[in-house]
Amino acid sequence: DPYAKEPKRDPTLLVRSEQPFTAEPPLDILAQQMVTPTDLFYKRNHLPVPSPTETDPSAYKVTLSVEGQTNGISIALSDLKKLPKHSVMSAVQCGGNRRDEFSTVKQVKGGHWDAGAISNAVWSGALLIDVLESIGVSPSDPDIKHVEFIGLDKDPTTGVTYAASVPVEMALDPKSQVLLAYEMNDEELPRDHGFPLRAVVPGVVGARNVKWLSQIKFSHGECDSHWQQSDYKSFSPSVDWSNVDYSKAPAIQEMPVTSTVCSPLHGASIDASAQSVTVRGYAYSGGGRGIIRVDVSADGGKTWHDATLQTPPDQKRNQVYGWTLWEVTLPLPTQADAPGDIEIVCKAVDSQYNVQPETLDSIWNIRGLLNNSWHRITIHRGA
Ligand code: MTE
Ligand code: MO
Numbered sequence: 001d002p003y004a005k006e007p008k009r010d011p012t013l014l015v016r017s018e019q020p021f022t023a024e025p026p027l028d029i030l031a032q033q034m035v036t037p038t039d040l041f042y043k044r045n046h047l048p049v050p051s052p053t054e055t056d057p058s059a060y061k062v063t064l065s066v067e068g069q070t071n072g073i074s075i076a077l078s079d080l081k082k083l084p085k086h087s088v089m090s091a092v093q094c095g096g097n098r099r100d101e102f103s104t105v106k107q108v109k110g111g112h113w114d115a116g117a118i119s120n121a122v123w124s125g126a127l128l129i130d131v132l133e134s135i136g137v138s139p140s141d142p143d144i145k146h147v148e149f150i151g152l153d154k155d156p157t158t159g160v161t162y163a164a165s166v167p168v169e170m171a172l173d174p175k176s177q178v179l180l181a182y183e184m185n186d187e188e189l190p191r192d193h194g195f196p197l198r199a200v201v202p203g204v205v206g207a208r209n210v211k212w213l214s215q216i217k218f219s220h221g222e223c224d225s226h227w228q229q230s231d232y233k234s235f236s237p238s239v240d241w242s243n244v245d246y247s248k249a250p251a252i253q254e255m256p257v258t259s260t261v262c263s264p265l266h267g268a269s270i271d272a273s274a275q276s277v278t279v280r281g282y283a284y285s286g287g288g289r290g291i292i293r294v295d296v297s298a299d300g301g302k303t304w305h306d307a308t309l310q311t312p313p314d315q316k317r318n319q320v321y322g323w324t325l326w327e328v329t330l331p332l333p334t335q336a337d338a339p340g341d342i343e344i345v346c347k348a349v350d351s352q353y354n355v356q357p358e359t360l361d362s363i364w365n366i367r368g369l370l371n372n373s374w375h376r377i378t379i380h381r382g383a
Pocket of ligand 2: 207
């Protein structure tokens with residue numbers, strides 16, 4: 001049984017799949033802290049977690065190669081740890097976060113996700129650019145266009161390994177702070193998050209943050225894995241499984257601006273006489289774009305209230321990789337105007353004034369990816 005040696009997990013997590021393991025934290029807990037406690041960080045494995053023998057840190061190494069240049073140079077984990085330790089706060093978000101909402105429009109294919117397939121952590125490790133310098137590899141050849149990250153986790157039937165790539169100019173830009181991370185929130189990486197080493201690509205969709213990292217390849221072409229070529233791409237709402245052409249869409253990298261109401265929870269009841277409610281949530285945008293505003297409405301978007309933002313500390317403009325938490329005391333419509341259910345809506349604005357689309361059906365796509373439409377929840381006035 002390839003799943004016999006899976007790690008223990010926190011029972012607070014809402015499990016979306018047991019094998020491979022996929023789980024998200026309850027939203028009201030998720031938005032309580034800037035840094036998500038490691039046990040509660042969402043988990044998305046496509047394959048069994050590699051065994052402790054395969055990931056023995058004393059023998060662990062990662063191989064680097066440049067297409068047309070080297071046969072590969074291996075660096076031991078212990079040597080990576082001798083390089084300067086760099087830390088970056090970065091949210092990781094799955095491209096399928098908020099997938100379940102799409103099914104209210106039309107069925108989508110993919111695992112279940114509410115809005116908790118995102119979490120925020122401080123990652124520490126060696127900068128990819130420092131690693132290259134330390135071994136004297138410089139992929140300056142203009143034909144090198146991509147960096148492939150290859151994991152150790154294997155499909156038990158096909159033997160296929162998880163892998164993904166990012167554009168090379170982004171990976172080598174010092175502002176990107178691409179890390180070979182061996183720590184998460186100041187502790188060694190847990191098994192579910194890639195122990196003992198993972199790629200952290202700040203500002204980029206979860207799928208490229210390859211866990212159990214074993215090889216890095218500088219290549220002419222993009223990674224040819226299923227997850228790069230035939231998944232994690234989005235299409236027009238009119239494209240269906242009979243006419244989809246995966247070669248026509250680019251792989252998702254930076255994700256669009258999004259926000260979510262995390263508390264109260266959808267379906268919660270409030271006091272019948274309440275005149276306001278405290279609403280909290282997260283907001284995030286990819287590519288290092290910070291959040292400059294979150295608007296919240298209790299009347300379907302006729303009137304909006306500015307939330308107070310808690311932005312990630314010490315991050316420079318266009319290098320804002322952590323998420324933003326927000327909170328607002330939202331005045332409620334009178335009982336005469338809204339006697340029963342109240343809909344709460346939020347939308348965020350990022351530093352480049354990108355905004356979220358209002359409707360879900362306008363961005364519907366077959367795999368249910370990139371749902372950044374206005375987030376809506378309903379609460380009830382108590383009896
Ligand atoms: N890396 C490996 N080796 N195997 C995987 O299945 N899943 C990817 C990415 N890296 C995956 C991986 C996906 S789709 C996501 S969303 C993130 O890891 C999830 O990271 P987390 O489990 O640390 O939250
Ligand atoms: Mo993902």
